[in-house]
Amino acid sequence: MTNTFTATPNRLQLFSSKTAAGESSAPLVVKGQGTASVLITANPTPFDIVFRPEKSDFPALGLTVERGAVTLWYHSGQQRTTLEVGKGQDIGLTAESATTPYWLSLDSNNSRVRYGKGEMLRTLMLLEYSWANDAQQEQLLAFPKDLARVQVTPVTVTALEILPIPVNLDPSPYIVSSDTVTMESLSFNLSSVITDLPPACQQLYATVAGRGITITPPDFPQFAQAIQHSIMTPGCICYEELKKKDPAFGYLRVTIDSNLGDSPGQPYVLEIWPAGNGSPIHNHGRACAIIHVLYGQIEVSLFPALSPAILTPWGKVTFNTGDVTFLTPDYYQIHQLKNPLPKGEAFCATIQSYRYPDSDNTHYEYFDYIENGQIKQFTPDSDWTYLEFKGLIEQEWKQTQ
Secondary structure (H helix, E strand, O other), X not given: OOEEOOOOOOOOOOOOEEOOOOOOEEEOOEOOEEEEEEEEOOOOOOEEEEEEEOOXXXXXXXXXXXXXXXXXXXXXXXXXXXXXXXXXXXXXXXXOOOOOOEEEEEEOOOOEEXXXXXXXXXXXXXXXXXXXXXXXXXHHOOHHHHEEEEEEEOOOXXXXXXEOOOOOOOOOOEEEOHHHOOHHHHHHOOXXXXXXXXXXXXXXXXXXXXXXXXOOOOXXXXXXXXXXXXXXXXXXXXXXXXXXXOHXXXXXXXXOOOOOOOOOOOXXXXXXXXXXXXOOOEOOOOOEEEEEEEEOXXXXXXXXXXXXXXXXXXXXXXXXXXXXXXXXXXXOOOEEEEOOOOOOOOOEEEEEXXXXXXXXXXXXXXXXXXXXXXXXXXXXXXXXXXXXHHXXXXXXXXXHO
């Protein structure tokens, strides 16, 4: 079922630490809390995600993942006790295991464990257990605060990431600057604060979220009107360029800067979305991004992982003129964009800005996307440079007057 985003209070540290490829264990950043996200190889066998003390194997708190079921358990060192069992077609190992992370969240302060698949979001939780009011599990009241590391066994681990906080509250996809925050917006989590985001997002926000980034520049205030005319009129540049495109890529990419080596493709891109057009489901090469809606509205469909088996979004959010949103390697990385208005109505313009996190030493240069049941690579390209596009649109517009 597709849900719209529901805001909840948010005080988050939106950073994770990533272990080396193939590592199957890692320390928790904070004893007694954190979230482990595990990506494993295709066609896996049942495996365990286990929280253990720093210098011993027991007592331990773990989750066994198998086909059709997951089992949460406690092991004292002498005896293993089942705490909770979840069953269902999609709760355990599934065909998309090679592209879908499994995560386990430990929250000793609130006496609970949560399990889910995909991004580390409360919305994507599949199992929850709390020992706060479970008299039969009195031994759990103290020891979880001493759990200091996570271990995954016996499968081959493709990636293991540790979030320093447990999965409690999902970050709002709307972001604002600190000078617009109110006590009401904090209480209802109407937005995320830019300073909560990774440094790469903060740098991008400082560049593209200002009032000067506009689709109505002082030297050509009719720019938006002229773009709409170009989209709708045969023979004009937008109409003719869109006619050449695969319908799945029914938008225009206007690059503003050159590739500096710190982003997948050019770091700043003006994207033009005619009404009714959109993109395929895609990711962003594990880059951070800030998206600023300059004109119109854009609908963002969110997905837990990039997989041909996952074509239904877990949620949708609509952003309007002036709204700013974000994505990071861990949050909202996989999406599909669409101008939701009927064909022929107003276009949408967004400025998309990208930057790899400072911790990324791989710099994957592609956006992976889904087409005809396969994951393919999209090399970020350009239909025009910004100054070229603006000049051509202005020339067209003058010819209509």
